[in-house]
Amino acid sequence: MSTTLGLLVIAFAALVQAAVLPSFSIFGAQPNLVLALLVAWLIVRPRREGLLLVPAAGLMIGLLDGAPLGLAMLALAPLLLMAQVRDLRLVESDLLPALVLAAVGTLVYEAIVLLTLAVTGERLDWLASVLDVLVPAAIANALLLIPIYGLMRLASLDLHGRRPAF
Amino acid sequence: MRVRTRTWFSFVVAASLLFMAASRFGIFDPLEDAVLTVTGPVESALRDATDPLADFVTNLTDINRLSNDNRSLRQANERLRVDNARLAEAERDLRQLEQLSSVRQGSENDVLVPASVFLREPGNLRDMVAIDKGTSDGVAEGMVVLTSQGSLIGSVSGVLEHVAWVTLVTDQTSAVSAMVQSSRVQGVVAGGPDGTLTMEFVEETADVKEGDVIVTSGIGGRHPQGELIGQVVEVESSPQELFKSVHVEPLADLSRLEDVLVLHSFLPLAADAP
Numbered sequence: 333m334s335t336t337l338g339l340l341v342i343a344f345a346a347l348v349q350a351a352v353l354p355s356f357s358i359f360g361a362q363p364n365l366v367l368a369l370l371v372a373w374l375i376v377r378p379r380r381e382g383l384l385l386v387p388a389a390g391l392m393i394g395l396l397d398g399a400p401l402g403l404a405m406l407a408l409a410p411l412l413l414m415a416q417v418r419d420l421r422l423v424e425s426d427l428l429p430a431l432v433l434a435a436v437g438t439l440v441y442e443a444i445v446l447l448t449l450a451v452t453g454e455r456l457d458w459l460a461s462v463l464d465v466l467v468p469a470a471i472a473n474a475l476l477l478i479p480i481y482g483l484m485r486l487a488s489l490d491l492h493g494r495r496p497a498f
Numbered sequence: 499m500r501v502r503t504r505t506w507f508s509f510v511v512a513a514s515l516l517f518m519a520a521s522r523f524g525i526f527d528p529l530e531d532a533v534l535t536v537t538g539p540v541e542s543a544l545r546d547a548t549d550p551l552a553d554f555v556t557n558l559t560d561i562n563r564l565s566n567d568n569r570s571l572r573q574a575n576e577r578l579r580v581d582n583a584r585l586a587e588a589e590r591d592l593r594q595l596e597q598l599s600s601v602r603q604g605s606e607n608d609v610l611v612p613a614s615v616f617l618r619e620p621g622n623l624r625d626m627v628a629i630d631k632g633t634s635d636g637v638a639e640g641m642v643v644l645t646s647q648g649s650l651i652g653s654v655s656g657v658l659e660h661v662a663w664v665t666l667v668t669d670q671t672s673a674v675s676a677m678v679q680s681s682r683v684q685g686v687v688a689g690g691p692d693g694t695l696t697m698e699f700v701e702e703t704a705d706v707k708e709g710d711v712i713v714t715s716g717i718g719g720r721h722p723q724g725e726l727i728g729q730v731v732e733v734e735s736s737p738q739e740l741f742k743s744v745h746v747e748p749l750a751d752l753s754r755l756e757d758v759l760v761l762h763s764f765l766p767l768a769a770d771a772p
Contacts, residue, residue, distance in 0.1 A: 347537060347540065347541065347544070348544065349620045350537075350541060350617055350620045351540070351541030351542070351617065352544050352548045352552070354618035354619070354620055355545060355548065355549060355553075355753075356552045356555050357555075361622055362620070364620075364622075379503070383503070383506050386510065387510045387513065387514075390510075390514065391517075393620065394517070395529065395530055395533040395534075396533065396534070396537065396617070396620065397619055397620050397621060398624065398628065398655070398656055398663040399619075399621070399624070400517075400518045400521035400522060401517045401518070401520075401521040401526045402514040402515065402519075402521060403514070403518055405513070405514040406514035406515065406518070409507055409510045409511050409514060412506060412507045412510065413507050416503065442622060442623060445621060445623050446623060454670075455670070455671055455688070457691055460690060460691045461623065461670065461691040464691045464692040465622045465623055465692070466622075469622050
């Protein structure tokens with residue numbers, strides 16, 4: 333899997349995210365396929381690939397949503413720093429850090445969007461937004477990450493002819 | 499590596515802020531318009547193909563909500579049966595039933611631009627849809643958008659050459675001056691983060707009851723008077739509170755919008771107008 337393939341996968345995921353996922357609801361929240369895919373990529377694949385994919389994904393989402401171009405890129409940017417959790421090697425498996433990263437990454441992503449809305453003077457219900465949107469979205473994305481992580485781990489190791497180690 | 503990552507992170511953040519600033523001046527509008535126009539048909543096809551699967555997954559994980567909905571619908575059904583029996587007996591009640599059927603009368607001078615919804619905002623915090631009409635069709639920011647039956651769904655919040663974004667009434671940033679059609683009690687219908695509608699600032703003593711029809715009041719000049727918004731489904735009141743909590747259900751199914759009408763003949767007052 334090269335960075336080019338990653339860009340194509342992310343572009344398709346952004347399209348699916350915009351066209352299909354608004355019809356899906358997991359625990360009342362809409363899962364973020366692009367974010368889950370990025371988290372899996374950052375954990376499974378070499379760091380340098382993720383460095384390019386994160387801003388590229390932000391731009392692709394920005395072109396397909398109603399928010400100002402750059403907002404999704406800004407909201408995804410903290411993933412670049414948070415992905416360093418992989419280097420800490422707190423647990424043997426990479427799946428647990430990936431799950432935590434998906435949940436925390438979602439909270440940070442939605443919080444940045446929420447803050448931007450607040451800065452632009454929009455009327456917001458903070459408590460309801462956190463309880464009804466941020467927390468369910470974090471759970472939804474953590475659940476969505478599991479199959480994506482598994483598939484990416486298999487695909488990644490298949491290229492090297494090794495057995496997957498979850 | 500960490501230093502490099504932090505440097506790259508700083509660069510990405512700076513670039514994002516630059517993009518957002520440039521976006522406010524419309525620099526990327528032609529690019530966004532082109533991308534949305536080109537990907538629109540693909541997205542519509544993808545959505546149509548996956549709708550049955552989406553229904554299945556949503557129903558599977560929303561059992562509690564469905565159960566509550568079922569209970570509410572049973573109560574609503576019972577209430578409607580009672581209403582129906584009464585309506586059958588009196589002509590006056592029959593006219594009320596016609597009002598509830600949500601067929602908009604409108605004005606003879608209304609100019610409506612038909613449009614199709616091809617995309618929904620992919621984020622969790624906003625409730626917006628994209629329509630296939632833009633400035634080239636005369637659509638402008640602030641214009642009111644209705645369903646093909648004529649009930650209010652929102653207003654245009656962003657417009658490109660061939661595409662416009664419509665902020666739905668259920669969006670948490672939406673607030674519409676409204677009133678109860680029968681008693682003329684006024685308030686503000688506001689969206690919530692979970693996609694619900696609440697009529698705010700309704701005095702505790704006001705005459706509002708379940709089943710009342712809510713229409714736009716026209717106050718503020720952002721919407722014409724008398725556009726249908728929804729129906730009161732629950733009224734919560736407490737002697738300790740100044741205002742009632744009035745829950746409103748939109749007349750239109752906003753989760754499955756396909757064809758809409760842009761009210762071209764009504765131009766809203768600018769927010770900063772005297």
